[in-house]
Amino acid sequence: MNSCCALPVEVIAADKHKSGDACCLVTEKTPxxxxxxxxxxxxxxxxxxxxxxxxxxxxxxxxxxxxxxxxxxxxxxxxxxxxxxxxxxxxxxxxxxVKVFAKDKGDDVNVCYCFEWTRGRIEDELNQTGKSTASLQIAQQVKVGNCACNIKNPKGECCLGDVNTVVKQAAQPA
Ligand SMILES: [Zn+2]
Known part of the structure; x- marks a missing residue:
């Protein structure tokens, strides 16, 4: 198991697991x-x-x-x-x-491609419960090694930065 998976789930959820290229999802090094x-x-x-x-x-x-x-x-x-x-x-x-998150603003577009968190699902949860569990749920899956961002996410990297951005934007009063 790679180094970022050893970090506490809260650290992964906050997208703070990529420092020093330690994250297991960092793009491979080529010349x-x-x-x-x-x-x-x-x-x-x-x-x-x-x-x-x-x-x-x-x-x-x-x-x-x-x-x-x-x-x-x-x-x-x-x-x-x-x-x-x-x-x-x-x-x-x-x-x-797939629909590319960075290039498609639709509610049906995945933010997290491994665990099916779309913009709409994140917004629905926020509207219904007032808080988002997306990043923590995703981080728990990352920690146990269930995530496959390197092949499922068009950017080939961890989605948690995008998830946190979407949660922040959705939580702002319109
Ligand atoms: Zn371009």
Whole structure:
């Protein structure tokens, strides 16, 4: 089991488990540049693992994955999801099997892709109970090793930062 899973569940829930790259979900280290610019939006983008693409691209697109480093664009206005520094086509929201949290504001979009927490589910719980259990529930699953963000989440990383952001935004009076 990796190091972040040994941390208290509250620390994981607060998304404070990634310091020092100790988190079990941190992107693997490769010699390619840590960041690259999206060819469409010029957004500075972080690396994403090849297996994330293999799991999330539509079946007819998986064969187009090349043996290069891919990056993940988070710009909400940009349709490009995965790209590389090589001269080759990039993959857009239409090529991905799931709705991409960073690029789709819908209530039916997953924030947590492992345990099915959508924006709507987080908001419903907050409306009904006045508090959110999402991050703590997710952290408990992370701790026991049930999370698979590296292949289920389009960004290939832990969702807890996004979960906490959504909870915070939803908790604010409209
Ligand atoms: Zn982009």
């Amino acid at each position: 390619t540049p840590a960041r690259a610019e999206c060819p469409v939006s010029k957004t500075s983008s972080r690396k994403v693992q090849r297996r994330t693409l293999e799991h999330l691209l539509k079946a007819e697109k998986v064969g187009s994955i090349q043996n290069v480093q891919y990056y993940y664009c988070t710009d909400p206005e940009c349709k490009c999801v995965y790209f590389s520094n090589e001269r080759m086509p990039y993959f857009t929201v239409d090529d991905v099997n």
